[in-house]
Amino acid sequence: MIKAKGGEVTFRGTRSNITAEAVTVLRALKEELSEEQYEMVIRLADKSEEQVKDEAERAREMLKKLLGL
Known part of the structure; x- marks a missing residue:
């Protein structure tokens, strides 16, 4: 069993x-999301939490510059 809540993930079973279960979740995501969104999920999953935070901060800063804020 895979259970995720509030950023915490619990694994139980063989x-x-x-x-x-992980394959089932990934297949469902692939069907639900666009190819670009799905690939982004996979790329983000490969990164550490710190790398994801840094990337999000860079994206926010880029948006601020683009919007002239």
């Missing part, structure tokens, strides 16, 4: 069951 490795093969957890892997099967």
Whole structure:
């Protein structure tokens, strides 16, 4: 079982069951999101939490500059 709530993730069960659930979630995301959004999710999942925060901050700053704020 994979349970995610409030940024915390809990895994219970055998490795093969957890892997099967992860694949099911990824397939559902791939069907629901655009290809670009799905690829972004995969790229972000490969990064550390600190890298994601830094990237989000850079994006905010870029938006501020583009909007002239």
